[in-house]
Amino acid sequence: MTDLLFLLASAVCLVSALAVVTRKNPIYSALSLVSFFGGLAVLFLLLRAPFVAAMQLIVYAGAILVLFLFVIMLLSLKEEELGKEKGGRFKLFAAGLAVVLALLVILPVLGSETARDDFGPESALAPRFGSAEHVGMGLFGNFALAFESTSILILAAMMGAVVIAKKRV
Amino acid sequence: MLLNVVPVLVYAERRVSALIQDRLGPNRVGPAGLFQPLADAVKFIFKEDIIPGHVDRVLYVLAPVLAFLPPALAFAVIPFGHPVLLFGEKVDLALAPANGGVLFILAVGSMGVYGIAFGGWASNNKWSLLGALRSSAQMISYEIPLTLAFVAVLMTAGTLNFAEIVQRQSDTWLGFIPAWNIFQQPLAFLIFLVAAFAETNRLPFDLPECEPELIGGYHTEYSSMKFALFFMGEYLAMVTMSSLLVTLFLGGWSCPGIDPRSLTLLSGLASVAAFSAKVGAILFVYIWVRWTLPRFRYDQLMNLGWKVLVPLALLNIVATGFLGMP
Numbered sequence: 001m002t003d004l005l006f007l008l009a010s011a012v013c014l015v016s017a018l019a020v021v022t023r024k025n026p027i028y029s030a031l032s033l034v035s036f037f038g039g040l041a042v043l044f045l046l047l048r049a050p051f052v053a054a055m056q057l058i059v060y061a062g063a064i065l066v067l068f069l070f071v072i073m074l075l076s077l078k079e080e081e082l083g084k085e086k087g088g089r090f091k092l093f094a095a096g097l098a099v100v101l102a103l104l105v106i107l108p109v110l111g112s113e114t115a116r117d118d119f120g121p122e123s124a125l126a127p128r129f130g131s132a133e134h135v136g137m138g139l140f141g142n143f144a145l146a147f148e149s150t151s152i153l154i155l156a157a158m159m160g161a162v163v164i165a166k167k168r169v
Numbered sequence: 170m171l172l173n174v175v176p177v178l179v180y181a182e183r184r185v186s187a188l189i190q191d192r193l194g195p196n197r198v199g200p201a202g203l204f205q206p207l208a209d210a211v212k213f214i215f216k217e218d219i220i221p222g223h224v225d226r227v228l229y230v231l232a233p234v235l236a237f238l239p240p241a242l243a244f245a246v247i248p249f250g251h252p253v254l255l256f257g258e259k260v261d262l263a264l265a266p267a268n269g270g271v272l273f274i275l276a277v278g279s280m281g282v283y284g285i286a287f288g289g290w291a292s293n294n295k296w297s298l299l300g301a302l303r304s305s306a307q308m309i310s311y312e313i314p315l316t317l318a319f320v321a322v323l324m325t326a327g328t329l330n331f332a333e334i335v336q337r338q339s340d341t342w343l344g345f346i347p348a349w350n351i352f353q354q355p356l357a358f359l360i361f362l363v364a365a366f367a368e369t370n371r372l373p374f375d376l377p378e379c380e381p382e383l384i385g386g387y388h389t390e391y392s393s394m395k396f397a398l399f400f401m402g403e404y405l406a407m408v409t410m411s412s413l414l415v416t417l418f419l420g421g422w423s424c425p426g427i428d429p430r431s432l433t434l435l436s437g438l439a440s441v442a443a444f445s446a447k448v449g450a451i452l453f454v455y456i457w458v459r460w461t462l463p464r465f466r467y468d469q470l471m472n473l474g475w476k477v478l479v480p481l482a483l484l485n486i487v488a489t490g491f492l493g494m495p
Contacts, residue, residue, distance in 0.1 A: 027228065027290060034283065041276075054272035062279025062312070066286065066305050073290050073302060132269060132329050 006046055012039035026072045030065060037061040051135045175404045176206030182456050189460040210397075218393040221292075228291035233391065233398035236284025240406040243277045246270035247412045248332050249444045250422045251339075253437030261332065270331040271323065274413065275316060281368075282308045284402065289387035300387040303467065304370060310474040311367035311374075317482035318354075318361040321489045322417050325353050335421030349420040356485045358418045360478050365410045367474065370403065372459040374470055411451035412444075419447050 012035060019032035037060050044053035139147045180195075180203065187194025195202035220229060247270075252261050282305050289301020326334045340348040351358045367374040391399060415421060424443035465473070 027225075027287075031228070031287070050269050051272065054269065054276045057276035058272075058279050062276070062282075063309060066282055066309055069283075069286055069290075070302065070305055073286070073298060132272065 009042035232288035314478035315364035339423035
């Protein structure tokens with residue numbers, strides 16, 4: 001059952017990830033990205049990380065992509081404004097780069113010992129692993145410093161965006 | 170079961186609106202017009218299903234489904250009665266009692282905007298697009314106060330499990346005041362109520378449809394069952410929102426006099442009845458508000474969301490944090 005779900009979710013992820021870059025119409029790319037996030041959320045669930053899965057949907061699919069859509073709809077690009085496709089050389093280069101990057105991820109994983117092993121029995125994990133409590137304890141306990149610095153970084157980025165967007169502050 | 174609520178709700182909406190406007194309302198089909206929703210449904214099915222030539226076909230067909238699914242899915246985790254002993258087995262009265270039910274509802278709920286956004290865009294029509302844009306901005310804006318109000322309740326409840334949230338509200342104070350969260354979190358309740366109206370695109374916040382300005386908004390180009398799906402999605406969202414409101418603030422299925430520990434079928438049915446009665450009351454408020462309040466202007470809507478509700482909700486969380494400290 002888990003294997004089947006894994007295959008299904010991975011297939012959804014792969015197909016929609018491909019669709020994101022191959023669709024010519026940006027709306028369809030955005031839609032594919034939504035389904036990609038959905039598949040990713042299922043994968044997170046299978047990895048016993050329900051909190052991350054929920055966040056994946058709430059933050060990425062629910063908020064960020066809607067903003068993407070917003071921009072795409074407002075621009076409302078016509079066929080001719082989308083521009084001509086870049087030439088075959090560019091595509092070849094991009095494909096080659098993608099393969100190299102994929103190999104860079106796959107090779108170390110195949111080489112390592114732990115990858116071939118299973119995750120082990122469920123009892124090996126901390127009780128309530130991946131739940132909201134577990135993540136919360138980590139965020140506000142062990143990793144409080146990193147968490148807070150990230151939030152300051154995001155705040156700075158937000159203020160930067162406001163400054164750029166406004167002509168006179 | 171959930172789908173059956175929709176015709177009842179449509180009927181109630183038409184009758185109550187007539188009552189408020191001092192008219193008769195539908196009263197010809199069946200006793201007191203009770204079969205009017207049936208007639209509506211038959212009409213919807215037999216209407217010609219038109220797909221206009223200028224639409225983006227794939228998204229045009231997909232959008233009503235996307236609008237309909239999230240509210241129907243979200244209802245699955247809401248407990249509508251206390252656990253009962255059925256044939257010697259303990260049964261939870263919720264379709265899918267999940268441990269992180271709250272997270273699930275937030276995740277699924279945030280998907281609701283896609284149906285409307287795609288519907289409006291695919292229609293390839295200025296009014297529909299405007300409606301869709303308004304709705305995406307509105308739903309994203311009001312999701313924030315909604316979630317923040319949620320957080321305050323979760324802080325008092327100390328759990329992400331709906332069954333436990335309700336369980337905690339089933340006690341009474343001083344023997345007669347039900348220990349509902351509305352008494353502990355009145356501000357959060359108010360914020361949630363207002364945000365819920367905006368999330369479900371109901372008057373006074375129905376800017377995405379707004380007949381006088383937008384003809385009908387995102388579903389202008391839809392006909393027959395596709396339109397009906399949008400319509401049902403909207404009403405389902407109302408039902409799910411009301412159920413959520415009842416679960417979080419009004420004690421869910423709990424009611425003074427119902428013992429959640431009894432596990433008998435009769436008591437279980439009584440708890441379901443209590444839940445339904447509360448949801449019905451909230452739904453009546455929805456209809457009542459729709460026919461008595463005028464529509465907001467769009468800038469007023471955004472001001473209310475960002476400058477009033479969000480700061481209030483944040484303050485409420487801070488206050489809850491301080492009050493809750495041991």
